[in-house]
Amino acid sequence: MNEQAIAQAAVTSLQAEVQLAPKPGLVDPESNGAHRDMDVTTFAASIEALTPFFQQYFHAGVVAKTVPDLYRQLRTIGIAAENAMLAATAGVNTHRGANFSFGFLLGALGWLMQQQSLQQIVTADFAPLFPTVAQVTQGVAGDFRDLEKKARWSHGEALYVKHGVTGVRGEALAGYPTIRHVILPYLRKTARRGDMRYLRLMVHLMAQVEDANVLHRGGPKGLRFVQDAAKTLLHVPDSHLPHALRQLNAEMITFNLSPGGTADYLSLAYFFDALADLATTDSQPD
Numbered sequence: 001m002n003e004q005a006i007a008q009a010a011v012t013s014l015q016a017e018v019q020l021a022p023k024p025g026l027v028d029p030e031s032n033g034a035h036r037d038m039d040v041t042t043f044a045a046s047i048e049a050l051t052p053f054f055q056q057y058f059h060a061g062v063v064a065k066t067v068p069d070l071y072r073q074l075r076t077i078g079i080a081a082e083n084a085m086l087a088a089t090a091g092v093n094t095h096r097g098a099n100f101s102f103g104f105l106l107g108a109l110g111w112l113m114q115q116q117s118l119q120q121i122v123t124a125d126f127a128p129l130f131p132t133v134a135q136v137t138q139g140v141a142g143d144f145r146d147l148e149k150k151a152r153w154s155h156g157e158a159l160y161v162k163h164g165v166t167g168v169r170g171e172a173l174a175g176y177p178t179i180r181h182v183i184l185p186y187l188r189k190t191a192r193r194g195d196m197r198y199l200r201l202m203v204h205l206m207a208q209v210e211d212a213n214v215l216h217r218g219g220p221k222g223l224r225f226v227q228d229a230a231k232t233l234l235h236v237p238d239s240h241l242p243h244a245l246r247q248l249n250a251e252m253i254t255f256n257l258s259p260g261g262t263a264d265y266l267s268l269a270y271f272f273d274a275l276a277d278l279a280t281t282d283s284q285p286d
């Protein structure tokens, strides 16, 4: 298994997410959703800037000697990656959350692959990866300490102080339960590839993810609106889903709501599908 192939899987996953349409409140080729400061070209520039860091995350895991060393290395790379992204997007936050999640997942995967092959990990439904991520990210808990001393809070820090919401950090510390218990079981049930499979996954995620972006913009009422609207769409047939999603997009633009966390989980879903494909191709005799 070469490092480049795994890093490239992350790149193509982010590209696939932006191209998927229609995504209520989010950027896609049809609509910029509830965003005045970004479009598909902003995301293309962001992905290009992040590309070299994905291999660095994975390689850091492959060569790490201890988990604390790996954590420190990943956060150092992560800050450099975030700065490169912001330079490429003129300061617009396209993928801060995605960079965070891909960074720790790629690093944990590299660490795990010091002992196991990708085929073994995929055959086990990625089960060993989640406790490994939870172990590697334990240092993230420090992000929640002494926040009252900080002059400025990020959106996530403010949500933690005001509502006790832990956002993407909480997911990482818990070993990404949304991937393990929502995304992967869904992907295993729906073998068909294609947009409808991911649009339906998006609806499932919007119905249950405590999306920090939606909370930041719309508060608990905004989050309830998005989750209730998505629950309704769970029962819409495939033939009617694109139209219903476009209608919800119009409403979310009106209310200025954008489920950025759900978008990142879609990227991660494409990524786990790509890893399963890599494991399959890698196991086939030449």
Ligand SMILES: CC(C)(COP(=O)(O)OP(=O)(O)OC[C@H]1O[C@@H](n2cnc3c(N)ncnc32)[C@H](O[C@H]2O[C@H](COP(=O)(O)OP(=O)(O)OP(=O)(O)O)[C@@H](O)[C@H]2O)[C@@H]1O)[C@@H](O)C(=O)NCCC(=O)NCCS
Residues within 6 Å of the ligand: 074, 075, 076, 077, 078, 079, 082, 092, 093, 094, 095, 096, 097, 098, 099, 100, 101, 102, 103, 104, 154, 155, 156, 157, 166, 167, 168, 169, 171, 209, 210, 211, 212, 213, 216, 217, 258, 259, 260, 261, 262, 264
């Ligand atoms: C840990 C950081 C991500 C710090 O960021 P922050 O403190 O803001 O953390 P959160 O708000 O908790 O979440 C950050 C992003 O994570 C995504 N997200 C939200 N909810 C969830 C969830 N429940 N589970 C998983 N992921 C979630 C989301 O990211 C996506 O949306 C952003 C784009 O949408 P937009 O609405 O434009 O966002 P903003 O511009 O912020 O809002 P507006 O001003 O426009 O209204 C984009 O980031 C997507 O990826 C959340 O935004 C991390 O930045 C950090 O610590 N960085 C330092 C470097 C580092 O350590 N990296 C680790 C590498 S291993």
Ligand SMILES: Nc1ncnc2[nH]cnc12
Residues within 6 Å of the ligand: 017, 018, 025, 026, 027, 028, 033, 035, 094, 095, 098, 258, 259, 260, 263, 264
């Ligand atoms: N397509 C998208 N639109 C808005 N925010 C996002 N964050 C990640 N992907 C996104």
